[in-house]
Amino acid sequence: MIKTYPYCDDMQLSPHFNVQEFRCKCGKAHDILVAEELVDKLEILFSKLNCSKIILTSGHRCSMQDRSVGGSGTGQHVNGNAADICCYGQDGQPISSKIVCCTAQDIGFGGIANITKEYIYTHVDVRTSNIWYGDETVNNNTVTKDFYQYFGISKGENTEQEEKMMTMKGIDVSVHNGVIDWNKVKAAGIQFAILRAGYGKVASQKDRKFEENYKNAKAAGIPVGAYWYSYATTVEEAKQEAQVCLEILKGKQFEFPIYFDLEEQKAFSTGKANCSAMIRAFCGELENSGYWAGLYMSRSPFCDYTENDIRTRYALWLAEYGSKLNYSSSVGMWQSSSTGKISGISGNVDLNTAYVDYPTSVKKAGLNGYNSQKVVSPAPLPPTAQSTKPESVNVQIEVNGQKYSGKLNKS
Ligand SMILES: [Zn+2]
Ligand SMILES: [Zn+2]
Structure with missing residues (x-):
């Protein structure tokens, strides 16, 4: 079900997502559309990938905004069904979009696409029509039925890829x-x-x-x-x-x-x-x-x-x-x-x-010299990664000295 929220509503939709994160970036004060299923599935993704955070670079878009970033004006973002995301692991680094795509496939997102050639950003949506799995660095049409096969990632318990995700x-x-x-x-x-x-x-x-x-x-x-x-x-x-x-x-x-x-x-x-x-x-x-x-x-x-x-x-x-x-x-x-x-x-x-996320637990429990610290949180993201502009054409972020750049559009 698609919900409509007033522009200034700052309701917490789930443990990790606030309605403001889905707000259209056109600059006009219009309502925000968000599918409940989208939020539910994003939470599952958060947990399956053991994320430290998921940053939305684009959620709901009005038709005008969708066209201005190269879309048709009628896509899944316009319906409130879609989000463009960057998933961060416990180490504060972006998780490869290849892994995000495979995990999103397991969760059952209807539309999934890698959207940057550095595999940093991923489009996910909860469309009810035919499944669409894309890779915008190749083209914008359906490119695969199975991301595991497409990216050459093996599936199953304790695969190397899964270990990379969780360890x-x-x-x-x-x-x-x-x-x-x-x-x-x-x-x-x-x-x-x-x-x-x-x-x-x-x-x-x-x-x-x-x-x-x-x-x-x-x-x-x-x-x-x-x-x-x-x-x-x-x-x-x-x-x-x-x-x-x-x-x-x-x-x-x-x-x-x-x-x-x-x-x-x-x-x-x-x-x-x-x-x-x-x-x-x-x-x-x-x-x-x-x-x-x-x-x-x-x-x-x-x-x-x-x-x-x-x-x-x-x-x-x-x-x-x-x-x-x-x-x-x-x-x-x-x-x-x-x-x-x-x-x-x-x-x-x-x-x-x-195999244990010690840093998070140590800080939470105030052990190992962290007891004197008032607030302990993961290192802040570089400001450009959280900026409100990533859905415009070129994106550059820098994480721990490593630069990532790419185009974000259409999806
Ligand atoms: Zn708008
Ligand atoms: Zn998108």
């Missing part, structure tokens, strides 16, 4: 990685970094590159967590390590958990009960100080040397090198390689995949 790619580094060019790392698509803060129970054992890595990763816009390499063999030593670690973390903010890194054979040889007690001791100290505590272990010793309560109690980061993590319960992060190559880092680097 974050990261690295973990220490002094052994040398001097890192964090801007290059960012440009290479790395979305987070876990930094070694130090090791053992003496303050002088702070990682010599920790301060530099923290400062430069943050400056490049890369969210960070930290890990503490443990040499503890007793609960008392684990507590001492936590105290030294806390001193070093002080005054900083971490978007990812702080991990207790347990991998010394000397520790394992003390047995399962003692290893579990050390983990509880270290993580408990961190939690008492307002940190989200986590555990880093290789998959095999993790299965051998931790008691059941540990497995779901802390943020879990498991290492197992290869194409698969052989652990069937839920895990927050997987270290899949120690021989990754990433631009900006010389030599090998550890590669990780995160």
Whole structure:
């Protein structure tokens, strides 16, 4: 059903969409038409893509406005059935229109089109007539019956594409990685970094590159967590390590958990009960100080040397090198390689995949140094991405130093 709202109405139509976002951009104060089904489906899209936000560059258009941006004056935007959107992921970057098109197809939008050659913007509508799937960078007619096939994206559970949609790619580094060019790392698509803060129970054992890595990763816009390499063999030593670690973390903010890194054979040889007690001791100290505590272990010793309560109690980061993590319960992060190559880092680097949106949860819960902040929200979009002009002919936006430009019209 198409609803009509007065020009100045600012009703919240759904958790993420306000009627003002659909307002015609012709400049005249006329009513706004919005199909209820359009809003419903946009919400599903928001959730399926795990968006941080969806920006509408065009919603309802009167005939005059539709013609002025190159349309026929009678299209789906004129009926209130359509929206041109840019979907942003949890990392603040636009999600490829290829993925948006496929997901919109799954949801059952009647009309879908990629509208820029950079695959940033997507047209979606809830037309009731024949399905129309287009790609305006090719032409404006129907180009496909199946976007998965058209874009060469495989469908099904746990496909690589789906993982790309729902997960974050990261690295973990220490002094052994040398001097890192964090801007290059960012440009290479790395979305987070876990930094070694130090090791053992003496303050002088702070990682010599920790301060530099923290400062430069943050400056490049890369969210960070930290890990503490443990040499503890007793609960008392684990507590001492936590105290030294806390001193070093002080005054900083971490978007990812702080991990207790347990991998010394000397520790394992003390047995399962003692290893579990050390983990509880270290993580408990961190939690008492307002940190989200986590555990880093290789998959095999993790299965051998931790008691059941540990497995779901802390943020879990498991290492197992290869194409698969052989652990069937839920895990927050997987270290899949120690021989990754990433631009900006010389030599090998550890590669990780995160399955939990830690940055959002950390900030929401006010942990890891975020408790003193009043309002914590994702980085603001560049102003041009939110401007009221994108439906005019040329669009240029800049996201994290990367420029996107293209034409928006017709759809
Ligand atoms: Zn208008
Ligand atoms: Zn459109």
